[in-house]
Amino acid sequence: MAEAVAARKRKVTKRGATRRQLLEVAGRLFDVKGYTGTSIRDIASAMDTSISNIYHYFGSKEGLWNEIHRNSVRQLPVRLREAVAAETDPVLQLRRLLRVHLELADQFQRESRIFFVNADQVDATRNSRQRQIQREVLDVYLEVLQRLRKQGRVRMRHPQIAAFNILGLLNWMLRWYRPEGKLSAAEVHREIISFALRGIGIPD
Amino acid sequence: MAEAVAARKRKVTKRGATRRQLLEVAGRLFDVKGYTGTSIRDIASAMDTSISNIYHYFGSKEGLWNEIHRNSVRQLPVRLREAVAAETDPVLQLRRLLRVHLELADQFQRESRIFFVNADQVDATRNSRQRQIQREVLDVYLEVLQRLRKQGRVRMRHPQIAAFNILGLLNWMLRWYRPEGKLSAAEVHREIISFALRGIGIPD
Numbered sequence: 001m002a003e004a005v006a007a008r009k010r011k012v013t014k015r016g017a018t019r020r021q022l023l024e025v026a027g028r029l030f031d032v033k034g035y036t037g038t039s040i041r042d043i044a045s046a047m048d049t050s051i052s053n054i055y056h057y058f059g060s061k062e063g064l065w066n067e068i069h070r071n072s073v074r075q076l077p078v079r080l081r082e083a084v085a086a087e088t089d090p091v092l093q094l095r096r097l098l099r100v101h102l103e104l105a106d107q108f109q110r111e112s113r114i115f116f117v118n119a120d121q122v123d124a125t126r127n128s129r130q131r132q133i134q135r136e137v138l139d140v141y142l143e144v145l146q147r148l149r150k151q152g153r154v155r156m157r158h159p160q161i162a163a164f165n166i167l168g169l170l171n172w173m174l175r176w177y178r179p180e181g182k183l184s185a186a187e188v189h190r191e192i193i194s195f196a197l198r199g200i201g202i203p204d
Numbered sequence: 205m206a207e208a209v210a211a212r213k214r215k216v217t218k219r220g221a222t223r224r225q226l227l228e229v230a231g232r233l234f235d236v237k238g239y240t241g242t243s244i245r246d247i248a249s250a251m252d253t254s255i256s257n258i259y260h261y262f263g264s265k266e267g268l269w270n271e272i273h274r275n276s277v278r279q280l281p282v283r284l285r286e287a288v289a290a291e292t293d294p295v296l297q298l299r300r301l302l303r304v305h306l307e308l309a310d311q312f313q314r315e316s317r318i319f320f321v322n323a324d325q326v327d328a329t330r331n332s333r334q335r336q337i338q339r340e341v342l343d344v345y346l347e348v349l350q351r352l353r354k355q356g357r358v359r360m361r362h363p364q365i366a367a368f369n370i371l372g373l374l375n376w377m378l379r380w381y382r383p384e385g386k387l388s389a390a391e392v393h394r395e396i397i398s399f400a401l402r403g404i405g406i407p408d
Contacts, residue, residue, distance in 0.1 A: 034241075117321075155402070161387070162395075162399065164376060164380045165396065165399045168375070169373065172375060172376065173372070191360065191366075192365065195360070195366065195369045196403070198359070198402050198404075198405060201402060
């Protein structure tokens, strides 16, 4: 009895490990070759497994994509809203928002690149889900920026453009920043936050 | 004789028109579906022509890609260097650089998106040519920013990060700006230029 339980546990653990490995390999390929450029065959051969094994775990390439999405960027809007809710002064809200966003971008660097930066726009459903999250992220920034403008503490004419500019800084970093480079993540984040705040007229 | 010349001219003109139309259609598809996601067959069917006709004009999908590249973003580094050379004061150099860059981004909005923003990274040669141009563009900014720092007129610690931030603003605009929207291109450009200058500590 105890042995049967142990055997089932080993099986579940092994299943979990294979799943995680498949997600990892698929994520790497989607990042480098794009969703369209990556076939189930590519993923299978990179993992030295069969195509049917991947279908067994995820149903389809779309299933893999959804799972990576769910484990990463789908959490972003909620985490950003929490960051804002933790402060009352809008300057502090924006600072915390930027810090948390940059930390999450680090944590999900590859996934953010897949879903926000390199996303090939081939499938309308997939694309609309990505846009939905980007829209939610944009809204978090817009609300804080509008609050700042109402208080007369910023110099921008159009909060919308400022919000896009800030997202441009953050998302572009996903392209150029290499953790193995000369500058630490903390240093890069500090510079980007200063640039963003000064950009809208808040001196640091 | 005159008739033969006229007939040849008509043929040449028609050839030119077909070429331009193929470039236009391919550019649109590369923009929406990515290079990998677009097949020669897609282009042929969008133009209601044969695949062999496309091979006749461009040799390959790669040939089409190269031609679009040559007609657009390949000119960017040269035009940006000219903008810098037209001024002596580095603040004015940066202002003109930003203005010219935004104008070119407008002119080549789709192509810039194809080559800089949505580029799928599937082919090493193609990717390295794109990176080369991005590197040259980055260098133009870096030189001006280093000059500004030498004169003690800016507040950034790392010109490299500032240059990436500025390119982030400009390239991100290719994603979100819609000419048919509420804001005019001139208004958007003005805001982005102010944001960039303030971002590095130059008041506007």
